[in-house]
Amino acid sequence: MDLVAHYNQLFTESAEAISNNNYVIDPKIDAENDNRFGITLLIRPPESIKNKIQSFLNELKKEDTAQYYYPNSDMHITVLSIISCHDGFSLSQINPSAYIAVIHENLIHLKNLEINLNGITASNSTIMIQGFPTNESLNSFRDSLRKAFKKTNLEQSIDSRYTLFTAHISVCRFRKHITDTTKLVSLLEKYRNEDFGKFAVNQLELVYNDWYQRKEKTQLLHQFRIQK
Template identity: 75%
Template sequence: MDLASHYNQLFSDSKQAISTNNYVIDFEIDSKSDHRFGITLLIRPSEAIKNKMQSFLNELKELEPSQYYYPNSDIHITVLSIISCHDGFSLNQINPEQYIAVIKENMAILNNLEIEFSGITASNSTIMIQGFPSNDSLNTFRNSLREAFRKTNLQQSIDNRYTLFTAHTSVCRFRKPLANTTKLISVLEKFRNHDFGKFEVNQLELVFNDWYQRKEKTQILQQFKI
C-alpha cells in the first residue's frame, strides 16, 4: 500500500471509530506514574510549518478543549524508534556513543530530502498531519539502520510495535471523552487536504524521550547535520 492509500485507509477507519464512539482514550497522558522512556531518531519540522499546524489545532481546541495537544516544541517525525518507550528503561543501561556511531555510518544515504505536510489523518486515538517525503531516501535510510543495528549487540527494539514507513506527525491525542464527535469530524474533513507546507530536512536528532516526546522529559543525545 502506498503512503496516500495508507493515510486514506487510516482516516476512513478512524472516522468510523470516532462517529460510533469507538475511539480510544489515552489514560497515561496525565499519569504521574508513567515512566516509559526510550531512544528515538527523529526529524523536527520547520517553525513556520509547526505554526500552521497550531492554527489547525486552535480550531480543534475550540471544540475539544480537554484533549491533549502537542506544543511546537514536541512536534516531530519519527525516523526510527530504536528503543521503544517502556517502563524501567534509563540512559545508564546503554552507551549512547555506540548508537551515534551506527547512525553516522549510514547518514550519507539521506540526500535532498524534503517533506511536504498535506492534509490530516487519524487513528482511533490520535490526530495526525500527513507527511510525504520527496524521495525514497528516508525509507532507504530506515532500512539501512535496521540492518546495521541487527548486526550489533546493542539493546534495541526496532519494529517491535510496527514497521514504520510513514512520515506523519501526531498533533492531538484523546485524553477525555469527546464532546461532539460530529463537529470534530467536520473540522477534520475541512483540513483533510489542507496544505501545511514543505521543508527541507537538514538535521536529525537522537533523543532520550518519554512516550509523548515532551520537551521537559527529553534529552538530546546527538544532532546530525545532513
C-alpha cells in the first residue's frame, strides 16, 4: 500500500466533506455510560514529538475549543486492535498472559523500526498525524500476529473494523458543531506537510483500554522491549 497516496486521498475526500458540513460528530465522547473496552497493542511516540503535536493542536484550539483534543498521555500508534472495543468486554474474560506469549513469539519480525511523523490528514470525524514506517517490519509483524492469533482459540477481533496498515496518530475528534469549516480546512492545509519528527521504536505496550485510549481508563498489561 502506498501510504502517501492513501493519506492524500483521505485528506482530499475529508476536506471536501468537512467543507460541505458532511463531517461526523462522535456522540459518545462525553458519555458517562460508555462501556466499550478492548485490548490493543500500540506504540507510544516520545514526549518531544507529542509536544510538537500539541503546538499544532493549540492552533486548532484557537479557532475551535469545542472539539476533543488528545492529551500527550493518550497519543499512540495502533499496531493491532486485538480485541476491538465493545460493550460488555472486561479483562476478567481473558487470560492476558496467553496474549503476551503470542506477541513475544512474533517480536522477531519487528526490526530496526523507525517512524517518521510528517504532515496531517483527516477523516470525516478525526484529524490525524501521518506516520510513515521506514521499513516493512511493522506490516510484517502485523501479518505474523494475524496468522498466529488465528491459529489459537483466544478471543480476538483483528481487522473486524478494517485492515490496519497505516501508522497514524489520532489527535482530534469532532464532538461539537465545527465553528468555521473553511478556517479549519485552511489550517489543516497549512500543516499538511509539517514535520513532527522521527523516532526509533524501542518498545510496545499491550493495554486494556476504552475507545479513546484515555489514560485514566487504560491498564498496562505488558511492555515489550524491541531487540536491536
